[in-house]
Amino acid sequence: MSTLSIGARVAMLCAAALLGLTAAVPAQPQRFPTAVQTDLGGVSLISESDDDETVAGVQVFLAAGLDRQLPSESGIAALVADCITRTPVNGVAVRDAIAQSGGSLDFTVEGRSVHFYIESVPQMLPAQVELFAKALSAPDFSPQTIAAARSALTARINDLEGNALSVAVEMFRRSYFATSAGLPALGSTTAIAALSSKDLAAFYQANYRRSGLSASAAGDLTPGLADALKTLAAGLPEGVVTPVVPKAKPIPENAPRIVSNRDVAAPIVVVGYAAPPPGSADFGAMLVLESLLSNAFERSSATTLGIAERSVGAFYLYDSSPASLVVYVNGTRVDPSIALRELLVAAKSLSLKPLDAEALKHFKIVAEGQFLTGSLMVADRAYLLGTFAAQGLGSDAINAALAALDKTTAADVQRVAKTYLQRYIVALVLPRQNGGS
Amino acid sequence: MISLGAVAAALALLAAFVPAGAATGDLPQLGPHVSVGTLQAGGTYIVRPATGAPIAAVELWYRAPSTGFGPKPIPSLSRLAAQVVIASKPLIGSSLGRLVSDLGGRLSVNAYSDSIDIGAVVPAAHAREVVKAMTTAFFAPVISDDGFHAAQQDVAQEAVFESFDPAAVVRDAVFAQLFSSGPQHYPVLSDAKQVATITPADVRAFATRAFRSQNAIFVASGAIDPSLAAAAVGGRPAAAGLAVPEAPATPDVASSPHPVSASFPEPSGGYGWAGPPIAQEREATAMDFIADYLFREESGVVSEAVADKFPDALLIGQFITLHDPGVMFVAYAGKSVDQVKAQVDAGLEMMRKPLEPRTFAHALAAFRFHLLSDLQTPSEMADNFGWYSVEGSPEYAPGANGDKGSYAKAADSLTADFVASVAQKYLSVTPVTVTLTPGKKSS
Numbered sequence: 103m104s105t106l107s108i109g110a111r112v113a114m115l116c117a118a119a120l121l122g123l124t125a126a127v128p129a130q131p132q133r134f135p136t137a138v139q140t141d142l143g144g145v146s147l148i149s150e151s152d153d154d155e156t157v158a159g160v161q162v163f164l165a166a167g168l169d170r171q172l173p174s175e176s177g178i179a180a181l182v183a184d185c186i187t188r189t190p191v192n193g194v195a196v197r198d199a200i201a202q203s204g205g206s207l208d209f210t211v212e213g214r215s216v217h218f219y220i221e222s223v224p225q226m227l228p229a230q231v232e233l234f235a236k237a238l239s240a241p242d243f244s245p246q247t248i249a250a251a252r253s254a255l256t257a258r259i260n261d262l263e264g265n266a267l268s269v270a271v272e273m274f275r276r277s278y279f280a281t282s283a284g285l286p287a288l289g290s291t292t293a294i295a296a297l298s299s300k301d302l303a304a305f306y307q308a309n310y311r312r313s314g315l316s317a318s319a320a321g322d323l324t325p326g327l328a329d330a331l332k333t334l335a336a337g338l339p340e341g342v343v344t345p346v347v348p349k350a351k352p353i354p355e356n357a358p359r360i361v362s363n364r365d366v367a368a369p370i371v372v373v374g375y376a377a378p379p380p381g382s383a384d385f386g387a388m389l390v391l392e393s394l395l396s397n398a399f400e401r402s403s404a405t406t407l408g409i410a411e412r413s414v415g416a417f418y419l420y421d422s423s424p425a426s427l428v429v430y431v432n433g434t435r436v437d438p439s440i441a442l443r444e445l446l447v448a449a450k451s452l453s454l455k456p457l458d459a460e461a462l463k464h465f466k467i468v469a470e471g472q473f474l475t476g477s478l479m480v481a482d483r484a485y486l487l488g489t490f491a492a493q494g495l496g497s498d499a500i501n502a503a504l505a506a507l508d509k510t511t512a513a514d515v516q517r518v519a520k521t522y523l524q525r526y527i528v529a530l531v532l533p534r535q536n537g538g539s
Numbered sequence: 540m541i542s543l544g545a546v547a548a549a550l551a552l553l554a555a556f557v558p559a560g561a562a563t564g565d566l567p568q569l570g571p572h573v574s575v576g577t578l579q580a581g582g583t584y585i586v587r588p589a590t591g592a593p594i595a596a597v598e599l600w601y602r603a604p605s606t607g608f609g610p611k612p613i614p615s616l617s618r619l620a621a622q623v624v625i626a627s628k629p630l631i632g633s634s635l636g637r638l639v640s641d642l643g644g645r646l647s648v649n650a651y652s653d654s655i656d657i658g659a660v661v662p663a664a665h666a667r668e669v670v671k672a673m674t675t676a677f678f679a680p681v682i683s684d685d686g687f688h689a690a691q692q693d694v695a696q697e698a699v700f701e702s703f704d705p706a707a708v709v710r711d712a713v714f715a716q717l718f719s720s721g722p723q724h725y726p727v728l729s730d731a732k733q734v735a736t737i738t739p740a741d742v743r744a745f746a747t748r749a750f751r752s753q754n755a756i757f758v759a760s761g762a763i764d765p766s767l768a769a770a771a772v773g774g775r776p777a778a779a780g781l782a783v784p785e786a787p788a789t790p791d792v793a794s795s796p797h798p799v800s801a802s803f804p805e806p807s808g809g810y811g812w813a814g815p816p817i818a819q820e821r822e823a824t825a826m827d828f829i830a831d832y833l834f835r836e837e838s839g840v841v842s843e844a845v846a847d848k849f850p851d852a853l854l855i856g857q858f859i860t861l862h863d864p865g866v867m868f869v870a871y872a873g874k875s876v877d878q879v880k881a882q883v884d885a886g887l888e889m890m891r892k893p894l895e896p897r898t899f900a901h902a903l904a905a906f907r908f909h910l911l912s913d914l915q916t917p918s919e920m921a922d923n924f925g926w927y928s929v930e931g932s933p934e935y936a937p938g939a940n941g942d943k944g945s946y947a948k949a950a951d952s953l954t955a956d957f958v959a960s961v962a963q964k965y966l967s968v969t970p971v972t973v974t975l976t977p978g979k980k981s982s
């Protein structure tokens with residue numbers, strides 16, 4: 103029996119815990135803080151408060167995304183959202199009013215939703231949400247505001263058109279989604295040029311409803327946020343937003359190829375696969391496959407390579423629904439046809455044989471690291487919480503995803519490779535030739 | 540209840556694990572949540588634990604001229620040397636680059652004229668092994684042939700990428716004219732041909748002097764505990780005759796800089812002015828405010844106007860806080876380069892007069908928010924301590940001492956009149972101007 107006094111033992115434990123020296127106390131936290139889900143009278147707020155953060159941010163989701171558009175109105179979701187950020191509140195565009203009081207407002211359009219993100223010095227966030235609520239409840243769709251929003255969107259669309267990877271991913275999404283969720287996030291310049299105030303007002307009336315609203319927040323949150331969000335919800339009309347069931351087209355066995363020409367320096371190839379949603383039993387295994395396909399072909403480099411410097415990379419688009427896995431081959435770095443062939447051989451062999459224990463362990467660690475280091479900003483964390491919650495995954499979904507990764511076995515990886523990686527769509531963006539399309 | 544004796548015992552135990560020199564008097568005071576001390580073999584550590592995401596940023600900062608310590612400047616040397624060290628496999632274990640990659644983390648090297656930083660972002664659970672590997676690699680550098688050749692290839696490729704970046708080309712041209720000597724006169728990353736002329740002996744000599752524990756500022760931030768610095772290895776003992784640490788650089792400002800015209804595929808241009816040194820905190824903060832108000836991406840008044848009217852244009856404007864002097868730098872590129880330049884000129888002219896009180900109040904609120912927003916990730920927090928330390932004023936780092944820190948106080952003290960007076964003082968003198976034109980010969 104130990105002769106140490108209780109006091110001395112407590113003292114040693116205190117010291118050891120501070121230094122991370124005991125085996126019983128983990129040396130470092132391994133997981134994100136658990137988020138809290140709050141019902142704001144029919145509107146869900148999921149939040150992860152951390153008073154160590156320098157800022158606070160809230161994502162306001164509305165079921166007014168790409169899947170609500172008609173193909174002939176491609177871009178209306180983005181144009182409505184842009185107009186909302188330009189809507190005057192007390193004579194100043196709301197995004198400028200928020201900036202002037204120490205914050206920022208922007209928006210992103212996705213398949214199932216549009217989300218507005220407000221980031222702020224912590225104590226100002228509730229007041230800024232209330233400012234935004236005024237614009238959200240009475241948006242300005244005047245011709246002048248639409249013209250300014252259209253001009254800004256056109257510039258962003260043109261920017262994306264010059265990015266071969268972005269073009270190729272959009273091509274894949276268009277072929278993969280069975281709904282309008284596969285339309286380009288910002289739309290087409292032709293379609294947005296034709297949209298009128300009346301069109302925008304109709305889209306807003308149909309989709310900006312209280313029942314389609316949810317929010318997620320992260321950072322140094324103050325108690326006033328919940329009330330501000332209630333005010334925001336109260337400003338939206340009641341009424342049901344009919345859900346659009348996310349749906350993908352079945353990927354044919356013959357590996358369809360889509361080709362497009364753009365003003366780019368070198369070809370880029372995107373191979374798109376169907377993928378399991380977060381929360382499914384296959385999620386962890388697909389994270390392993392993402393890290394494997396992303397890293398297995400890459401040349402060694404002293405420092406971490408950026409997207410443009412990589413030969414091959416992979417993105418698991420688990421935040422969109424249906425989910426997908428996109429692997430790209432960068433024609434400025436490697437011969438695309440050789441890399442593509444190697445990628446397809448790898449996908450086949452992963453389905454035929456389980457990874458050995460060492461390789462599985464290695465790619466699980468890499469996958470966990472990439473998952474963790476992919477959500478560093480307050481905006482990223484709030485977004486991830488909100489998008490997981492929208493898929494019905496609850497308040498601890500980020501940690502659940504990490505747990506799923508921990509539990510993944512070699513058999514899981516093989517099964518998932520067999521289920522998802524044997525059918526694919528190839529999107530190829532080629533440099534434009536003289537007179538090419 | 541824990542007795543006083545128990546607390547004393549705990550403190551005694553804790554003290555045994557804190558790196559030597561942690562309580563010396565000349566260390567900066569960076570706030571109650573920031574541990575500062577001396578590494579085992581010399582050099583400073585700054586550890587800023589945080590709650591939240593289980594991520595850690597681990598960085599080593601060194602004062603080291605990008606062109607080396609010898610009489611003959613060798614552009615790209617610091618960058619290459621750091622990458623060689625990262626790529627070289629030690630006798631035992633993997634290279635640092637491999638370790639970070641195997642953890643799913645990110646490893647970067649950022650070379651500046653007078654300093655260099657090596658930074659890793661990794662899951663916090665692996666922070667200790669990364670600290671150990673990084674300090675093992677950099678406190679007793681191994682230069683292997685394989686590592687040298689791999690790094691030389693990487694750096695040459697980066698040089699090619701950078702040669703197409705108008706902001707980098709304009710910056711190098713501005714600095715070459717603004718400073719008549721010192722590493723600031725030369726590009727941090729030169730062309731691929733020049734990188735090929737650097738020898739392993741050059742790298743070894745540089746690494747031996749620059750990458751010493753005594754010259755290091757080790758910075759870590761994120762979900763870590765204050766004892767993380769104890770995972771740093773000792774490294775080589777202090778060598779006789781070498782400064783501990785190297786002194787901050789004070790380059791010579793050219794007395795009569797000339798306008799530069801050169802050839803570049805895209806029409807581009809820019810300006811540079813010598814600004815206040817880091818020690819002039821209020822003035823330096825005013826210059827940051829000016830850069831933020833005019834040029835911050837997406838919200839600066841000039842940036843917004845340019846994005847609105849010339850969507851294809853590139854515009855960068857920043858005040859670079861340096862030991863002495865700082866530099867206000869502006870670069871622009873695109874088809875409508877003359878019109879963009881006119882917008883920049885109008886913006887700068889506006890700052891020479893006090894802003895309207897309401898406009899100034901809004902701009903100051905936005906500036907305070909941007910400061911906080913730029914400190915939200917572990918690597919941003921670590922970068923801020925590292926940068927201000929190598930430039931000689933860690934206590935002026937925006938993340939130091941929160942809203943009671945030097946930077947916050949300087950920001951709070953800004954007035955429209957003072958900002959205008961600083962613009963008059965530093966931005967009314969003739970700047971170095973750079974004009975890059977497709978097909979035009981250099982002058």
